[in-house]
Amino acid sequence: MKNKLSLAIACGLTTMCVATTGFAADKTFSIGGDVELDIIASEDENDSNFDHGGRIKLNAVGMVTNDNGFFGKGVAQPLVLFNPGDTNQLIEQETTTFPGNDALEVDDLYFQFGKTNAWDVQIGRFEAINLVPLGKDTLVANVGGVQVYEANIARGRKDDVLHTAIHVGNSDKFLFELGVMANKSGDDEFTAIRPAMTYNFGKVKLHAGFESISDNDVDFDGFGIGAGFKVGSGDLNVSYAHGEHENDNKVDTLAVNYTVGPFGAGYLHSEVDSGSDADPSVDTLYAAYTMPLLNLKDASVTFALNTSKADNVGDNDTLNAAKVRFNYTF
Numbered sequence: 001m002k003n004k005l006s007l008a009i010a011c012g013l014t015t016m017c018v019a020t021t022g023f024a025a026d027k028t029f030s031i032g033g034d035v036e037l038d039i040i041a042s043e044d045e046n047d048s049n050f051d052h053g054g055r056i057k058l059n060a061v062g063m064v065t066n067d068n069g070f071f072g073k074g075v076a077q078p079l080v081l082f083n084p085g086d087t088n089q090l091i092e093q094e095t096t097t098f099p100g101n102d103a104l105e106v107d108d109l110y111f112q113f114g115k116t117n118a119w120d121v122q123i124g125r126f127e128a129i130n131l132v133p134l135g136k137d138t139l140v141a142n143v144g145g146v147q148v149y150e151a152n153i154a155r156g157r158k159d160d161v162l163h164t165a166i167h168v169g170n171s172d173k174f175l176f177e178l179g180v181m182a183n184k185s186g187d188d189e190f191t192a193i194r195p196a197m198t199y200n201f202g203k204v205k206l207h208a209g210f211e212s213i214s215d216n217d218v219d220f221d222g223f224g225i226g227a228g229f230k231v232g233s234g235d236l237n238v239s240y241a242h243g244e245h246e247n248d249n250k251v252d253t254l255a256v257n258y259t260v261g262p263f264g265a266g267y268l269h270s271e272v273d274s275g276s277d278a279d280p281s282v283d284t285l286y287a288a289y290t291m292p293l294l295n296l297k298d299a300s301v302t303f304a305l306n307t308s309k310a311d312n313v314g315d316n317d318t319l320n321a322a323k324v325r326f327n328y329t330f
Contacts, residue, residue: 026065033058034329037082040090042321044143051090054082057107069116075126077107090141090321107157117170127156128165128179129196131209131224132239135257136264138288138302143319144310146282148270149243149251151224154181154192154211161190174199177209190215203230207239219246226255234260249274262290284308298329 037054057079065071081104106125114120132150134140142148156163158181165179179194196209205228213220226239239255250273257266264287271281288304302325310317 027063029060029062031058031060032330033077034327037326039324040139040321041323042090042141042319044319045316052083055105056080056082065116069118071113071116071120073112074110075112076109079105079107081105090139090323114167118168120167122165122167123163125157125163126165128154128194129175129177129198129207129209130155131196131207132226132241132253132255133207133228133237133257134255134268135235135237135259135266136288136290137257137266137286138325139304139306139321139323140266140268140284140286141306141308141319141321142268142270142282142284142310143308144280144282144313144317146270146280146310146313147251147272148268148282149222149241149253150255151209151211151222151241151243153213153220153222153243154179154194158190160185171198172200188216204228220244222251231258232260234258264288278312280310280312282308282310282313293326293328296328300327301325302327 033056035054035056038052040049040051040053042049042051057077060076061073063071063073108124108126110122110124110126112120112122131152134150156179161181161183163179163181165177167175167177169175174197176197177195179192179196181190181192181194183190190213192211192213194209194211196207198205198207207227208223208225210223211221220243222241222243224239224241226237229236229238236258237256241253241255243251251270252273253268253270255266255268257264266286268284268286269281271279273279284306285308286304286306288302290300290302293299293301302323304323304325306319306321306323308319
């Protein structure tokens with residue numbers, strides 16, 4: 001009911017925007033989506049697993065613009081899950097479940113209004129600027145429970161949280177984003193602020209941001225910074241993120257990845273400074289390759305590999321995994 005109500009509010013706000021922006025020059029509505037099916041094999045020092053999962057996602061987008069460049073936009077992305085309730089970390093999805101039905105979830109659900117290439121306001125459930133892009137991340141699984149910080153605690157898609165972002169600039173050249181999150185339910189309280197920006201020089205694109213979170217009076221601050229480079233016919237991304245808990249625990253994460261055509265590979269290193277002589281750390285390598293499926297239009301299959309090794313986490317410190325993902329876009 002909560003998500004249905006949110007969708008109704010988004011539709012109502014879109015209608016209000018149409019009424020207040022003057023004579024509409026253009027109205028568009030599109031609906032599409034895709035189907036994903038994952039088959040996954042993984043092995044660590046304690047066990048081996050063979051799992052499957054996936055989902056069908058619908059993507060409905062309505063947009064109206066007027067002659068002065070003002071626009072209103074509504075997006076709804078409901079999901080139907082395959083094999084719902086599976087707890088395998090390799091197939092978990094960051095989604096919100098519809099109450100009373102574990103197989104129905106929602107990805108993005110937001111309303112956005114503003115002036116094209118100038119400013120806009122976005123309200124609802126969505127993801128903000130990515131400060132630690134992982135490239136072709138079909139399968140990225142870190143072993144040992146070591147925290148990997150991607151400056152994304154306040155990035156978005158959090159349950160029961162009001163998320164609002166203000167954007168200023170042209171998203172193709174320069175974009176500044178100020179994200180704010182808030183929720184209070186009885187004694188539980190969550191607030192966050194997340195300014196971030198991107199600047200595109202052509203062959204180099206910079207990204208940087210900061211987030212400050214208070215979760216039930218437990219504070220956490222962090223930042224992410226990095227750059228993307230055109231290297232040959234591909235894209236190289238290098239990012240660094242640092243976070244600090246109020247108990248002085250610190251986490252540092254480095255991400256490097258390269259994508260060219262249908263192939264991508266990456267490396268992650270993360271370490272936690274807890275003040276002990278044996279601080280945990282993790283190193284993860286991953287790669288993926290996508291190819292057409294039987295020359296069918298909009299159908300593909302991706303083969304992905306992942307290996308991860310952790311230090312100072314106990315016995316279970318190695319993980320190897322493989323995934324085959326079938327995808328059809330409609």
